[in-house]
Amino acid sequence: MPVDPGLSTWSDTLLFAAVVAYALAMVAHAAELAFAGRAPVRRAPRVASAVLAGAGGPPVVATVPASPAPERRGTVVGRLAIALTALGWAAHLASAVTRGLAAGRVPWGNMYEFSSMVALLAVTAYLVLAARRAAGGLGVFVLLPVVLLLGLAGTVLYVPAGPLVPALDSYWIKIHVAAAIVAAGTFTVAAVATVLYLVRAGYDTGRARGASAATARGLGRLLPTAEALDCTAYRTIAFAFPVWTFAIIAGAIWAEAAWGRYWGWDPKETWSFVSWVVYAGYLHARTTAGWRGGRAALVALVGFAALVFNFFGVNLWITGLHSYAGL
Amino acid sequence: MAPSEGPAEGSLMAVLTLEAPPEPPRPPARPSPLALARYAWHQLTSMRTALLLLFLLALAAVPGSLLPQRGVNPLQVGEFFRRHPTLAPLLDRFSLFDVFAAPWFAAIYLLLVVSLAGCALPRTVQHVTTLRARPPAPPRNLSRLPAYERWETDAEPAAVLAAARRVLRGWRVDGHPSSARTPPALAAERGHLRTTGNLLFHLALLVLLAGVAIGGLFGYRGTVLVKEGEGFANALSQYDNFRPGRVFRPTALTPFAFVLDDFRATYQEAGPTRGAPRTFDARVRYRDAPDGPLRPYDIRVNHPLRIGAAKVYLIGHGYAPRVRVTDGRGAVVFDAAVPFLPQDANFTSNGVVKVPDARPEQLGFSGFFTPTTVPSPRGLTSAFPAARNPALVLLAWSGDLGLDSGIPQSVYTLDTDKLTRRATRALGVGDRWQLPDGLGTVTFTGHTEWATFQVTYDPGKRLALVAALLVVAGLLLSLSVRRRRVWVRADRTEGGRTVVEIAGVARTGGVGVGLEVRDLARRIRAATSSRAHPEGE
Numbered sequence: 089m090p091v092d093p094g095l096s097t098w099s100d101t102l103l104f105a106a107v108v109a110y111a112l113a114m115v116a117h118a119a120e121l122a123f124a125g126r127a128p129v130r131r132a133p134r135v136a137s138a139v140l141a142g143a144g145g146p147p148v149v150a151t152v153p154a155s156p157a158p159e160r161r162g163t164v165v166g167r168l169a170i171a172l173t174a175l176g177w178a179a180h181l182a183s184a185v186t187r188g189l190a191a192g193r194v195p196w197g198n199m200y201e202f203s204s205m206v207a208l209l210a211v212t213a214y215l216v217l218a219a220r221r222a223a224g225g226l227g228v229f230v231l232l233p234v235v236l237l238l239g240l241a242g243t244v245l246y247v248p249a250g251p252l253v254p255a256l257d258s259y260w261i262k263i264h265v266a267a268a269i270v271a272a273g274t275f276t277v278a279a280v281a282t283v284l285y286l287v288r289a290g291y292d293t294g295r296a297r298g299a300s301a302a303t304a305r306g307l308g309r310l311l312p313t314a315e316a317l318d319c320t321a322y323r324t325i326a327f328a329f330p331v332w333t334f335a336i337i338a339g340a341i342w343a344e345a346a347w348g349r350y351w352g353w354d355p356k357e358t359w360s361f362v363s364w365v366v367y368a369g370y371l372h373a374r375t376t377a378g379w380r381g382g383r384a385a386l387v388a389l390v391g392f393a394a395l396v397f398n399f400f401g402v403n404l405w406i407t408g409l410h411s412y413a414g415l
Numbered sequence: 416m417a418p419s420e421g422p423a424e425g426s427l428m429a430v431l432t433l434e435a436p437p438e439p440p441r442p443p444a445r446p447s448p449l450a451l452a453r454y455a456w457h458q459l460t461s462m463r464t465a466l467l468l469l470f471l472l473a474l475a476a477v478p479g480s481l482l483p484q485r486g487v488n489p490l491q492v493g494e495f496f497r498r499h500p501t502l503a504p505l506l507d508r509f510s511l512f513d514v515f516a517a518p519w520f521a522a523i524y525l526l527l528v529v530s531l532a533g534c535a536l537p538r539t540v541q542h543v544t545t546l547r548a549r550p551p552a553p554p555r556n557l558s559r560l561p562a563y564e565r566w567e568t569d570a571e572p573a574a575v576l577a578a579a580r581r582v583l584r585g586w587r588v589d590g591h592p593s594s595a596r597t598p599p600a601l602a603a604e605r606g607h608l609r610t611t612g613n614l615l616f617h618l619a620l621l622v623l624l625a626g627v628a629i630g631g632l633f634g635y636r637g638t639v640l641v642k643e644g645e646g647f648a649n650a651l652s653q654y655d656n657f658r659p660g661r662v663f664r665p666t667a668l669t670p671f672a673f674v675l676d677d678f679r680a681t682y683q684e685a686g687p688t689r690g691a692p693r694t695f696d697a698r699v700r701y702r703d704a705p706d707g708p709l710r711p712y713d714i715r716v717n718h719p720l721r722i723g724a725a726k727v728y729l730i731g732h733g734y735a736p737r738v739r740v741t742d743g744r745g746a747v748v749f750d751a752a753v754p755f756l757p758q759d760a761n762f763t764s765n766g767v768v769k770v771p772d773a774r775p776e777q778l779g780f781s782g783f784f785t786p787t788t789v790p791s792p793r794g795l796t797s798a799f800p801a802a803r804n805p806a807l808v809l810l811a812w813s814g815d816l817g818l819d820s821g822i823p824q825s826v827y828t829l830d831t832d833k834l835t836r837r838a839t840r841a842l843g844v845g846d847r848w849q850l851p852d853g854l855g856t857v858t859f860t861g862h863t864e865w866a867t868f869q870v871t872y873d874p875g876k877r878l879a880l881v882a883a884l885l886v887v888a889g890l891l892l893s894l895s896v897r898r899r900r901v902w903v904r905a906d907r908t909e910g911g912r913t914v915v916e917i918a919g920v921a922r923t924g925g926v927g928v929g930l931e932v933r934d935l936a937r938r939i940r941a942a943t944s945s946r947a948h949p950e951g952e
């Protein structure tokens with residue numbers, strides 16, 4: 089199917105529009121965060137973690153976050169920020185759709201398109217959280233990596249719309265890569281929530297040590313409670329992890345069809361494995377005494393680092409089957 | 416992991432404690448072998464050890480992606496050895512070019528498997544009994560639980576609890592009649608599916624590893640290069656490269672054969688991705704039994720040929736220039752297509768031609784083939800991967816090819832130790848080249864294409880796939896279902912009204928049960944409120 093240059097240009101324009109909207113949304117989110125003012129809620133920490141001696145089963149430690157972040161739904165700036173984000177998201181989605189129509193295939197066939205889709209899914213995850221009022225204070229920090237990623241995609245990684253190389257021309261690309269995109273986008277939001285959790289927890293520790301408000305890190309004061317951030321991070325990872333697991337399995341099925349083996353420790357496979365194992369470690373760490381909280385958060389960030397390296401490091405520095413140089 | 420019984424009635428700490436789980440057993444003071452073994456087993460199957468082993472496994476996999484691996488790309492390993500002659504043997508001593516077959520890698524995952532089995536199997540047994548157990552009795556002070564609601568109503572306690580029972584449909588509910596000291600109550604629990612999912616996940620992981628192991632033990636994988644017009648029969652001697660499983664027997668080779676009739680590749684003709692491959696197509700005729708009929712099949716990327724339990728994949732292709740050599744005596748001593756190996760995306764391909772039968776001296780040629788030849792500052796090069804204007808550049812050598820030395824030689828390199836360099840020439844199709852000193856003539860008569868095929872047999876594959884899907888199913892259950900407990904208590908007060916309390920806890924690492932308890936409370940209130948008492952917030 090020939091490439092439609094008109095549609096392809098539309099796609100590029102829409103992506104640019106999305107980036108502009110996101111950037112404006114970021115400013116609005118930041119203004120909301122800074123000026124709308126979060127009353128420094130310091131209620132006594134509710135039951136933070138609990139061991140349930142269950143009827144049977146090992147004593148499983150459960151983190152029971154207290155009530156979620158107090159939502160500031162009222163501020164005009166806040167609503168503007170969400171509206172701009174949603175506007176950018178719509179343009180972004182339209183960009184992906186026109187790109188797919190232009191090339192006559194799914195719009196995730198190369199690094200440029202994949203980056204754009206991951207960013208789109210990160211914003212989607214953010215908007216879903218926002219709709220459930222579980223994204224308080226996250227806006228700026230989700231849009232920052234999104235805008236950076238899109239900037240990188242539009243400049244360094246950009247390739248014109250074109251057909252797929254034969255190795256990618258399979259219906260598995262729809263399944264495997266789509267799952268990887270959903271997982272990566274959601275993991276991105278989880279990583280943002282995790283970093284913010286660490287910042288907020290650091291601020292709380294500073295406060296508890298009696299540091300003056302000036303010495304305690306300023307950003308932490310503006311953020312939702314550590315419990316709420318931890319809860320957001322967990323929920324997003326708990327969603328993304330099975331999707332990521334499925335993406336890896338679908339990749340293995342595809343590899344079996346394309347290369348004759350379902351697992352061959354190709355660098356891409358190796359780094360997927362590493363990130364999967366580290367995220368499994370995170371889920372374990374949350375229920376292991378002495379690992380809950382900060383340490384588990386660090387594990388989640390290591391998992392995300394492996395994911396990022398799998399995408400940029402492996403694609404750009406390491407040659408493997410996934411670079412499709414030849415057949 | 417001591418099995419814990421339902422807590423004693425009224426003991427809050429037994430239901431919900433704030434401490435860390437019990438310390439793992441200490442090493443026995445006066446170690447008897449049995450006690451030591453039990454201690455070691457406890458340690459191995461503890462969550463902490465599992466965590467540690469998981470991180471070790473992730474860490475151990477990293478060098479396997481940063482250093483070239485023999486199992487993935489043996490040529491790159493050779494290249495690494497050439498470039499780092501001192502470092503490479505040292506790394507090799509630690510199996511760093513075979514990370515995924517290294518003893519230390521095996522040690523980590525075997526420990527993990529044992530830990531996993533030692534953890535998941537007893538928990539499964541426990542879980543089966545738990546499934547039939549009653550929900551634990553309510554703690555005395557419900558208001559100390561993380562989610563708690565309380566209201567008053569005119570309904571009788573028994574009516575309230577009956578209503579609560581109806582609202583709690585789908586929960587496992589246990590009634591606690593009033594005693595001398597405690598008012599009547601209900602205990603309810605839900606979400607055992609979470610633990611079921613968790614166990615399914617861990618057990619399926621074990622099965623998955625078993626599937627991988629079966630493939631690694633009994634399977635095989637081999638590659639073979641076949642020129643157009645030639646064939647392949649599934650026998651060890653026919654493979655260019657063969658990797659058997661650890662207990663593979665040659666009788667496991669499915670008896671099949673095929674002939675490559677035609678290989679076709681098409682490429683992007685225009686636009687910014689000009690020259691990018693579009694389709695690959697290997698037309699073969701195969702038979703799946705020694706005396707079976709020949710059947711046609713198109714092997715393409717993502718479209719392998721299945722023969723019995725074996726599969727044949729198309730994994731590469733290239734050109735084989737056809738060369739005719741007449742020696743000094745005028746005899747035709749060579750007339751064949753020789754596979755050259757592609758060096759770039761436009762299929763500039765390198766290779767050698769060995770003519771041991773030439774007299775007075777043996778002849779050898781090294782050179783390259785360009786399918787769409789264009790001039791470049793450094794000589795000829797290829798501008799497009801399809802064969803539009805083929806040319807062959809040869810460097811002629813004469814002397815001793817060294818084929819009798821007993822050392823096996825690669826068919827893609829020339830051992831020039833005992834050879835003399837003679838002349839070089841670029842040939843178009845049909846060109847005839849008179850070698851100097853009456854050594855003979857060389858004619859470039861055309862080319863054929865070749866394809867490389869990989870034959871694989873993996874008897875553990877299906878098991879691994881089923882297990883992998885169960886892994887996902889288990890994960891979905893375990894990460895989406897929340898295990899939680901709720902207690903409802905209804906107490907008659909002096910004033911003749913009923914105080915209803917409802918409280919809950921979640922044992923999931925996610926959200927609390929606050930919303931759910933609030934919702935249950937609302938529904939129980941709605942079910943018991945009399946019209947006379949419209950309940951306001």
Ligand code: HEM
Binds near residue numbers: 365893
């Ligand atoms: C190959 C090794 C292992 C992997 C990849 C793995 C992975 C996971 C994952 C992804 C989860 C979270 C999903 C879920 O709740 O089902 C989990 C939970 C769990 N794992 Fe493992 N695991 C491994 C070994 C073990 C071992 C050896 C133990 C025993 C100590 C263990 C005990 C548990 C427990 C108790 C949970 C439940 C935690 C919760 O309630 O969230 N796992 N595991």
